[in-house]
Amino acid sequence: MKTSKVALVLMVLAMIATLVSCAPAPAPAPAQAPAAAATTAPAQAAAPAKAMKTYKDLTVGYAQLGSESEWRNANTASVKETAEQLGVKLIFSDAQQKQENQIAAIRSFIQQKVDVIGLPPVVTTGWETVLKEAKDAGIPVILVDRRADVPEDMYVSYIGSDFVEEGRNAGRTMAKIVNEKANIVELVGTVGSAPATDRQKGFLEITKDMPDMKMLDSQSGDFTRDGGKKVMEAFLKKYGKDITAVYAHNDDMAIGAIQAIEEAGMKPGTDIKIVSVDAVRGAFEAMIAGKLNATIECNPLLGPQFYEMALKAVNGETLPKWVPSKEGIYLPDNAKEILPTRKY
Numbered sequence: 514m515k516t517s518k519v520a521l522v523l524m525v526l527a528m529i530a531t532l533v534s535c536a537p538a539p540a541p542a543p544a545q546a547p548a549a550a551a552t553t554a555p556a557q558a559a560a561p562a563k564a565m566k567t568y569k570d571l572t573v574g575y576a577q578l579g580s581e582s583e584w585r586n587a588n589t590a591s592v593k594e595t596a597e598q599l600g601v602k603l604i605f606s607d608a609q610q611k612q613e614n615q616i617a618a619i620r621s622f623i624q625q626k627v628d629v630i631g632l633p634p635v636v637t638t639g640w641e642t643v644l645k646e647a648k649d650a651g652i653p654v655i656l657v658d659r660r661a662d663v664p665e666d667m668y669v670s671y672i673g674s675d676f677v678e679e680g681r682n683a684g685r686t687m688a689k690i691v692n693e694k695a696n697i698v699e700l701v702g703t704v705g706s707a708p709a710t711d712r713q714k715g716f717l718e719i720t721k722d723m724p725d726m727k728m729l730d731s732q733s734g735d736f737t738r739d740g741g742k743k744v745m746e747a748f749l750k751k752y753g754k755d756i757t758a759v760y761a762h763n764d765d766m767a768i769g770a771i772q773a774i775e776e777a778g779m780k781p782g783t784d785i786k787i788v789s790v791d792a793v794r795g796a797f798e799a800m801i802a803g804k805l806n807a808t809i810e811c812n813p814l815l816g817p818q819f820y821e822m823a824l825k826a827v828n829g830e831t832l833p834k835w836v837p838s839k840e841g842i843y844l845p846d847n848a849k850e851i852l853p854t855r856k857y
């Protein structure tokens with residue numbers, strides 16, 4: 514009897530335990546709503562991301578400065594051919610080496626509402642007004658090949674060479690060729706242009722402490738073959754056989770000087786050593802013929818980098834302020850092997 518009572522109690526306790534465990538769990542306490550959600554309207558659907566532009570969406574204005582040299586023609590070809598390959602719409606203008614024509618071209622690009630403007634400034638000064646007009650119109654300007662003396666917020670990037678270093682390389686190379694002893698005449702590029710100013714600066718930086726490297730004279734041949742020839746003729750008239758070396762700011766002027774030296778009955782490359790800048794095919798031909806002693810490279814094939822930067826600019830990317838070109842130094846020793854590989 515006592516046993517069955519205990520069993521009964523145990524049974525009742527087990528039933529109660531079962532009932533408790535089957536009872537629904539208490540509802541969780543409601544999560545605290547964030548304070549702001551209680552007072553603001555439901556969140557707006559996220560704005561659709563702005564569509565990124567592609568090369569085919571781009572209209573680009575290129576205010577080329579002229580066609581004064583082999584280098585410039587290679588630069589023009591690179592800008593035109595790359596536009597075609599990428600499907601960029603290019604509006605191209607040739608300013609015939611006149612700043613006012615470049616400024617007029619930029620104004621016309623602004624009116625046509627191009628997406629980006631490319632500008633190789635013929636000289637460094639006088640660009641503030643027109644570049645401000647482009648900036649106010651919301652059109653990014655990329656300086657190509659040559660820099661301009663304007664505040665950095667007036668352009669989005671500069672793609673081009675270190676002209677001072679090119680001048681230093683010319684100075685070092687010339688000093689080696691003439692064993693630090695020469696009477697030099699200098700054929701200067703366009704007066705007021707970045708390459709003329711900087712190539713002169715770099716060359717003098719290297720040669721100024723070499724007492725036997727004497728600069729007899731400096732005159733502008735405007736980066737043209739004809740200009741180089743005329744200036745060299747005048748130098749030869751004035752200094753005759755005293756001249757032992759020519760430093761030309763570009764290959765075209767050096768080629769003009771070679772003609773003048775030959776016409777004066779001397780041997781270019783032997784009687785008068787010549788170092789120039791650009792490394793165009795004409796310079797390799799002159800080196801192979803023994804008439805030019807060295808050329809310092811300046812790369813004109815800037816089309817691909819230009820459009821890459823243009824696309825990034827219209828898609829709102831911040832660009833590096835300077836994209837420097839990679840360049841070498843060429844001597845006659847291997848000019849024959851290298852010439853077939855040159856693209857300009």
Ligand code: AHR
Nearest residue numbers: 582584585708736763811
């Ligand atoms: O700005 C680059 C210079 O311009 C090249 O060295 C010269 O050949 C050209 O005309």
